Amino acid sequence: MDSLSEQKVSAPLSGHEPAGETLLSRFGRWWGRKGERDAAGKARPDARADAKAAVLPARVLRRQREQLRQCFDARLTDGAANTAAQSWRAEYEAAGDDARQAMLGVLAEVAASGSAEAGEDGKAGKSASGLSQALSNARIRFFKRLAALHGEQGGSVCGLHFLIGLRADMLRWHKRVPGLRPLDDDLEALFSNWFDVGLLELQPITWDSPASLLEKLIRYEAVHEIASWADLRNRLDSDRRCYAFFHPRMPREPLIFVEVAFVPEMAANVHALLDEAAPLEDLRRVKWAIFYSISNTQAGLRGVSFGNFLLKRVIEELQREFPKLKQFATLSPIPGFAEWLRKQDGETVARVLGDKRLARWRGDHGSQPADGAAWLAALPAGSEDAQVRDTALALAAHYLVRERQQALPADPVARFHLGNGACVERLNWAADLSRKGRAQSLGMMVNYLYVTEALDDNLARLGNGNPRISRAVGKLL
Structure with missing residues (x-):
């Protein structure tokens, strides 16, 4: 589940369809920034990331500088x-x-120039810090000016959605266009306020929702591709739910959405979960709610932490609808596993597996692979060989629980769910044998368990470097 490692690109900028640090905030920022490749979001790939930006004609350059200086210097x-x-x-x-x-280059140049030194009161900063603050004030004033604008045509996107697309372009081209970092920092700070979870609206998406919204669901789905309208209808059937966060200024543009399935037991296989021929579940006897896909739709909102609150809000909604429903879990991908294993040397992998597992491997398969890349090749996805399965599961458990990046879980999806207070409950072999599932994690998936009364305690444990895991996962370590 979760596009926390593969965020899709937001809708085009124009068109007729509107398009004191805490542990929690650290997780939110990491989730957004890692994607980043990711996700639930990579921004659009840029094959010429290191090429030089285009140059505008001199006349156009002069006109744009004049326009932007006027925007930066004037009152709102x-x-x-x-x-x-x-x-x-x-x-x-x-x-x-x-x-x-080229236009972003001109924007960065004007934003850093002395013409914007004055603050709202017209007085220039006298010190280095005062000048820096004055420049930031001018940049923020410019973004607020754009946010307040409406499209020239009634169907054009609002100014806020335009800014989201503008920042997506900044993130996409930051290596090619110098000077974008201060603009990005100020815009991210503004978005963190404008998209505060208290301002967002949680709404269900159903088969009866507008066709334009359903089309966006298909386009934005970043975890398990929606293959057809029949596939989408199955995901929105009576034993399924889909919820999305919306901003009041962008009522037809989902910011993030989660897909939920009701099943009799904790799901272990996404193909069975998405089987269109499977009978409907009897909601009178529903036992488990499985979150099997979270898709973050707006690349320009990278680093803005509202996804952390989505599942908790959805759990509250589900409990209101089904008061007897008590079991909540995910069926999630492990997007960073194969990449991590590929980079390990033989000694590191041997240390992770331990002498007993290595001895069993040699007993069944002869000599052990030389390094992580060789181990990856020796562990075919979906294999019925017990040694292959157990070895891969042990490596995946280590990766999820013990591998860190700056004290946070290395895997972006683990970082998100553990940062929500979930528990690493179970690893599933042959759970996603799609091309993407095989490439990311040898077809393995993981269940993160959400026990509402244990979320705060689990988060505290994670902050101490001891994430909550089940006994079954502990046996794999």
Whole structure:
């Protein structure tokens, strides 16, 4: 489940369809920034990431500098500056990728120039820190000006959605366009306030939702591809639920959504879970709610932490609808496992597996593989060989529970769910034998268990470097 490692790109900027640090905040930031490749989101791939940005014609360059300086220097209520901002936005929306990169370069140049040194009161900062703050104030004023704008046509995206797309482009081209970091930092800070979870609306998505919204569900699904309208209808049937967060300014654009299945026992195989021929579950006897896909839809909101609250809100909604429902778990991918194993040397893998497992491997398979890449090749996904299965599960358990990046779980999906207070409950062999599942994790998936009364305690344990795991997972370590 979860696009926490593969975030899809937001809708186009233009068009007729509106498109004091805590442990929790650290997880939210890590979740967003890692994706990043990811996800629930990679931004669009850029094959020429290190190439030089395009150059605008001199006349256009002068005009854009003048427009932007006017936008940065004027007060928010200045009508002429708002008109200039609208013109700059319209030009950006109509531009191709090369021209957009050049326009971002001009924006970064003007944002860092002395013309924006004055704060809202017109007085320049006298110290280095004062100048830095004045420049930041001018950048924030510019973004607020754009956010307040509406499209020139009634069907165009609102200014807020335009800014999300603008930041997605900044993240996509930051290696090619110098000077974008201060702009990105200020825009991320604004988004953290504008998209605070208290301002978002949790809404169900059903088969009766507008067709335009269902189409976005298909496009944004980043975990298990929706193959057809029949597949989508199955995911929205009476024994399924789908919830999404929306912002009031973007009522037809889901920010993140989760798909839920009701099943008689904790799910161990995504193919069975998504089987269109399977009979409907009797909701009068529902026992488990399984979160099998979370998709983060807006690349430009990377680093903004509202996904951490989504599952907790959904659990509350499900408990209101089904008061007897007590069991909540995920069926999640392990997106970083194969990449991690491939990079390990033979000594590291041997230390993880231990002498007893290595002896059993040699007894059944002869000599052990030389390094992590060789182990990866020796552990075919879905194999019925017990030694292959047990060895792969042991390596995956170690990766999920013990591998760290700056004290946080190395796997982005584990980082998200453990950061929510979940428990690593069970590893499942041959759970996702799609091409993507085989490539990411040798077809393995993991169940994270959500016990509502234990979430805070589990999060505290994680902060002490001791994530909650089940006895079955502990035996694999």
